[in-house]
Amino acid sequence: MxxxxxxxxxxxxxxxxxxxxxxxxxxxxxxxxxxxxxxxxxxxxxxxxxxxxxxxxxxxxxxxxxxxxxxxxxxGAAPPFPRDEDPHILALAGLALGICDAAVQTLVGRRIVSGNFTDTAFDAGGIGIRRRRAMVDGLAQLDARIAETPGERLDLATLGAVTALDYVGLRFPDAGWIPSTPRLERLCAVTAERPALRDTKPFL
Ligand SMILES: N[C@@H](CCC(=O)N[C@@H](CS)C(=O)NCC(=O)O)C(=O)O
Structure with a gap:
């Protein structure tokens, strides 16, 4: 298997x-x-x-x-899903991955600088600031562009967008810099019981 x-x-x-x-x-x-x-x-x-x-x-x-x-x-047993080849979906999925990447790099940067995920000294340096900007701008763009009501099958843009929002929330709880993302939050809510997202929810 x-x-x-x-x-x-x-x-x-x-x-x-x-x-x-x-x-x-x-x-x-x-x-x-x-x-x-x-x-x-x-x-x-x-x-x-x-x-x-x-x-x-x-x-x-x-x-x-x-x-x-x-x-x-x-x-997979499911029929081919041409939507995942749509440039519009790929563009949004790339945007979501950029947010994930910036978040992960921030944590890796913290670990390199101090060996500790919770020490935020890295965040104030040049690369830390750029990664923070990538998360803030990326989330704002994703919020403006993502479809709020997914179809019966979840495309890569939806999987990526929910993953990005959940991950930033998990890793930077209560961070004052996270922009308001009402549309993304609605998307998370309406997909919360879809097995692909429900059964993969991250936890520390
Ligand atoms: N580009 C890779 C990124 C994978 C990645 O960075 N994974 C991280 C966890 S979020 C990891 O395993 N890091 C361990 C390390 O860098 O040593 C992908 O899309 O799968």
Whole structure:
């Protein structure tokens, strides 16, 4: 059976997992690994030591969330989903990934500077400020452009947008700089019980 190596917080792992669920990839197993401590199972599958990584039955290992999502679209029991090829959807998914990337880089930057996710010294430096701006501007743009009412099948833009908002909220709770995102919040609410998002909700 295909096994997804992930942790419980990574937005990239959530996008990959949600795409696999949405495409109804059969017999999917999930294994939680520790990407920060050279987990041997993860390193054997992905020399980059990062989650997500999907290990197929023949031991082929696919890293990178969008490549896993692409594989899911072909391997799943659900019919092909041309909407995920629509440039408009790809543009929004890219915007969401940019937010996720800026958030993750902020945490990695904090860890590099002080070894501690909660020490915010990194955030005040040049790169920290740019990453913060990417999150703030990205969320505002996504809020203005995302469709609030998703179709029966969730596209990559929806999976990415909900993932980005949830991840920023998880990692920067009560941060005064997070912009107001009423449309994104409504999207999160109306998709909260969809298995792809409900069953992949991140937690610390
Ligand atoms: N571009 C990759 C990013 C994956 C990534 O950065 N994963 C992080 C967790 S959010 C990780 O495993 N980091 C461990 C490390 O950098 O050593 C993707 O789209 O999957």
């Amino acid at each position: 295909p096994t997804l190596l992930k942790n419980t917080t990574s937005p990239f792992a959530r996008i990959a997992h949600a795409a696999l669920i949405e495409a109804a990839v059969p017999d999917l197993a999930v294994r939680i690994v520790d990407q920060w401590n050279d987990d041997p199972v993860l390193l054997a599958a992905n020399s980059a030591g990062r989650v997500p990584c999907l290990v197929l039955e023949d031991r082929t290992a696919i890293a990178e969330c969008l490549l896993i999502a692409r594989h899911a679209g072909l391997a």
